[in-house]
Amino acid sequence: MPPRRSHKKSRTGCRRCKSRKIKCDEVHPRCGNCVKHGVACDFEHPEALAELQAAAAESPSTPATTVNFGSPSSHAARPAPVTPGVSHAAAAAPLCRPPPAPTFSQTTPPSQRLLELRLMHHYTAMTCKTFTFTAPVTEDIWKITVPNLAFSGSQHLADAILAVAALHLRSMAPDDKELVRASHAYMAASLAEYSAALTKGIDHTNAESLFLTSALIAFQSTATRVFMKDEVMVDGENDIDTNTGRQRHHGSGVYAIPFSWFHSFQGVKAITAASWQYLRASSVVTRVINSQAVLQLDFTAGPETFFGHLLEGLDEELAAMGGNDDTSAAASTNPLGGAAAPVPSAECQQRKPAAAEVINATRQAYQHAVAVLNWAHKIPHKGAPLAFPATVSRRFIELLEERRPRALAILACFFALLKSMDSIWWLQGMARREVLGVVSLFNSDFFGPDAYRTWWPHLEWAMRIALYEHPGLETGEPIPPEVWGADWYAEERVLAEGQERHGGYVRHIELLSQMASNTVQSTPSVPEFVPVTGTQS
Incomplete structure (x- = not known):
């Protein structure tokens, strides 16, 4: 050694x-x-x-x-010691000059920290204001209170804020790949945290932040549609041609219904219902809810209401749904409401009469959807059309999934109502592209050659509004009453009087909550997140 x-x-x-x-x-x-x-x-x-x-x-x-x-x-x-x-x-005084650089996590590169600062600044300076165009009184909530809630430990809310801000910036710079990646990554992270929080359960500590996150998810789901191609393929989907009984495949260019809209807005409704016992005590949430126009629905059916024509022939359609189960071709029902279409005998043998519950649910789904359209048509500038995807029934969404012509005609009218908010970045151009997309299903072989002729009277107003252009739309000016079919501001005064008599939106939810007090609320589902790639910008 x-x-x-x-x-x-x-x-x-x-x-x-x-x-x-x-x-x-x-x-x-x-x-x-x-x-x-x-x-x-x-x-x-x-x-x-x-x-x-x-x-x-x-x-x-x-x-x-x-x-x-x-x-x-x-x-x-620790305070500086005194000796x-x-x-x-x-x-x-500093113990060395220059002072040492702060210690940051080595897993977070400086470029990402700068991006997050940029996104948060953009959110508080601009994006938050685009959520309050119908209720400026809530601007301080979205600008100050919501970020503070995120900073207090709500990661899903913080990521949702950054995701929506990135999407807003992306609308100004659609070729910025960094913003494309950021909008996808932050929303995916927000949904993961949001889902985990729902799994653990809703209580007084997280109900407020979960409600606000669900609202931001709905905004993001709506705005994402702006960046998708005008024509979307229905991937790998096959159905039965109602005229020939043959299977067919939807190829490229078939319009895809934006079900993510309904899932995300329905998620806001589900969160509100599941956590109302906590939300009712939140001054933040009640202010946001009361800033919305109260649903004042009139279930009168017929030509006296603006969209009453959408219910024409409903009785015959419902009767045909549960009327027969024989094997004759004449007993089969064309979903267009026209002549009966031949159906293979094997399918006839498997057909059972529709249950009375399904028929009643279908009737109520159509009547409620049309009532919401009639109400929203009177005060569209108050954001009323956005209540449609949040309040329609689950059965109506099922009818859309089944691609029932009546449900699609109602959907086209809903999208036409969004023309009143064409100046908002996350709704800009939405009416035109979606109405044209829905109408394309009637004007193709999707339903057969008679679909367009049969349903055009119910689609005409939606098409006229979707294609209507005038310079004032960019600044939010109302569409002339003779074109729109109603005077926004005159109708607003009438509805405002009714709101004073019946209370605000919170009162409306209180009544619904009391009606459903004996019903067990299920955990709200998390909407599926489908990222929109940069190539679709």
Whole structure:
């Protein structure tokens, strides 16, 4: 074994090296070790010795090597020590010049931190205002309260804020790939955290943030549609041609119904219902809810209502749904409401009369959807059309999934109502593209050659509004009453009087909550997130 090398113990090294039990090179004015680690050296700053002694006195059992003098948090957590011979100014002064850089997580690159700052700034400066165009009184909630709730520990709310801000910026710079990735990544993260929170359960600590996150998810789901191609393929879907009974495949260019709209807005309704016992005590949520126009639905059916024509022939359609189960071709029903179409005998043998519950649910679904359209048509500038995807019944969504012509005609009229909000970035151009998409299903072989002729009288208004253009739309001016079919502001006064008599939207939810008090609420589902790639911009 070789002999040990001689070692000359340093007795004049700096105190920091001594406390760390390492050799000091005794270089002045700062030793090499202190320079290497970016910390104060008592050769250059004698007051550093006082801080070392004070730290050791406060926690004598803690090794001196654990004290991080380069971390801003260590100074914030402990006041500067005051020792004899050292002034307050000297004790509070930086211990080295220039001050050391803050310690950030090595997993978060500087570019991402800058992006998040950019997104949050854009949200508070611009994006939040686009949620309050119908209720400016809630701007301070979306601008100040919502970010503060996110900062208090709600990760899903924070990610939802960043996702929507990224999407808003993307609408201004559609070719910015960084914003494309950010909008996808933050929304996917928000949905994951949101889903995890729902799985754990809703209580008074998270009901508020879950409600607000669900609202932002609905905004994001709506705005994402702006970046999709005008024609979308219905992937791998086959159905039965109602005229020939043959299977057919939908190829490229077939319009896809935006079911994500309904799922996300229905999610807001489900969250509200499931957590109302907590939300009713939240001044934030009740202000947001009361800022919405109260549903005042008239279920009168017939030509006296603006969209009453959409219910024409409903009785015959419902009667045919449950009228027969024989094997004759004449007993089958064309979903267009026209002549009966031949159906293979095997299918006839499997057909059963529709249950009375299904028929009643179908009738109520159509009547309720048309009543919402009639109400929203009177005050569209108040954001009333957006109540449609949130309030229609599950049965109506099923009818859309079945691609029932009546349900699609109602859908076209809903999208036409969005023309009144064409100046809003996340709704801009929505009426035109969606109405044309729905009508294309009638004007193709999707339903057969008679569909367009049969349903055109019910689609004419939607097409006329969707294609209507005038410069005032960009600034939010109302469409002339003779074109729209109603005077927005005259109708608004009538509805406002009714709202004063019946209370605000919170009162409306209270009544619904009482009606459903004996019903067990299920956990709200999380809408499926389908990222929109940059190539679809």
